[in-house]
Amino acid sequence: MRRRGRSDWATQTPTWRQARPALIDDALKRACARPSGNWFVVGASRDVRTGGHPCGRTVGGTEVVLWRSETGELRAGPGACPHLGAPLRESRVVCGTLVCHWHGLALDGGPFAGWEPFPVHDDGVLVWVRLDAVGGEEPSERPVVPERPAPGGGVDAVFTAVGRCEPQDVVANRLDPWHGSWFHPYSFVDLTVARPPLGDEDDAFVVDVSFRVTGRLVVPVRAEFTAPEPRTVVMRITEGEGSTSVVETHATPLTAEGAARPRTAVVEAVVAASGRRGFALARAAAPVLRP
Ligand code: FES
The missing domain is CATH 2.102.10.10 (Rieske [2Fe-2S] iron-sulphur domain)
Incomplete structure (x- = not known):
């Protein structure tokens, strides 16, 4: 964790200029081509x-x-x-x-x-x-569940919101890391894309980003965004505080295909892990603290 200098939202580096729609579109197409098993x-x-x-x-x-x-x-x-x-x-x-x-x-x-x-x-x-x-796909025995911190080693939370859009809109949004610190400044700052996806073999957006804890206190990490199946995007912290933690976004259609006003449930699951002293206590206390 570090203390960051004061900065203004409007004067941050204009990372939105680096956004590459064709790259996002290609990543979305590859995600949509992967099997979900229904x-x-x-x-x-x-x-x-x-x-x-x-x-x-x-x-x-x-x-x-x-x-x-x-x-x-x-x-x-x-x-x-x-x-x-x-x-x-x-x-x-x-x-x-x-x-x-x-x-x-x-x-x-x-x-x-x-x-x-x-x-x-x-x-x-x-x-x-x-x-x-x-x-409408070939059914599979099990869903594609993202890799998470070791069982019993993390604390999880799940949040659901509903949007007026198609599931692919949600996936495309999550596969656009450039918008992060502009549209979610209360969560992310100093976001840079360290490496775009290289194709099917290495299909991850690698980003350096700081999570805002409170005010000017931030946690800098390196994270990867991947889409293991057509309706899931996973952000996994690979370096820094909370390494192996994941934030999963699952886009589930509520309306039938072709609906005039499509609606999609956005289910966000956070599974957090940390080597810090005190986290083990928080993990043990989580079941009794949850509403
Ligand atoms: S028992 Fe369910 S509708 Fe009659």
Whole structure:
């Protein structure tokens, strides 16, 4: 961490002049060409609680309901009851079984009366659902989960916002590092692109940037931006404080393809690691401090 001299937003180095739209476009095309296996991030793992209420999500115009069994296993399937179409997100989970609140039909997560479960994956931070009709790709057994700090070695937080755009707009935005210190000056300063992507073999934007902690206190790091699949961009700190920490951006379409007013959920997952004394304490305390 270092103390930085006072500077004005308008007088910072005009890095936006270095932005190269063709390079961003090429990186986006390569990202879109990678397989996703039809997996979509739907939220934080801890949002679907054992013994809690079911969660309702919409992905590409498809309603999805998620809940956990008594032993904590994830269940997912269409959001409408197979009897008369009740919204299952408003139902209750009784002993790990989803019980429709209209006429009491019980779903244990297996196929029933035309209701077919969706494959679901809990990576410990995020929940993914596989929707083959929405993705339209060759399905895969597991989603492309980014490499993260060693299990138990990080603290994670997940935040979701919704934008009026397509998932590719979100990915293109994240693959444009030049805009960082102009549009997000409360988070980033002194951002320079040390190396653009070199193509499929080495497809990372390498940046030197300082994270603003408070006022003039900043943490300088080197980070890489990569897109391991069409709807995910990962920023990984490779040198400096918090090395191996990641910030993942997952863009999940809410509306069906071709919608006149597309909407996309932007799910940001931060998994932070640090060698500093005190971080281990913070990591241990995180579960009881979270709301
Ligand atoms: S609509 Fe669900 S049981 Fe009738």
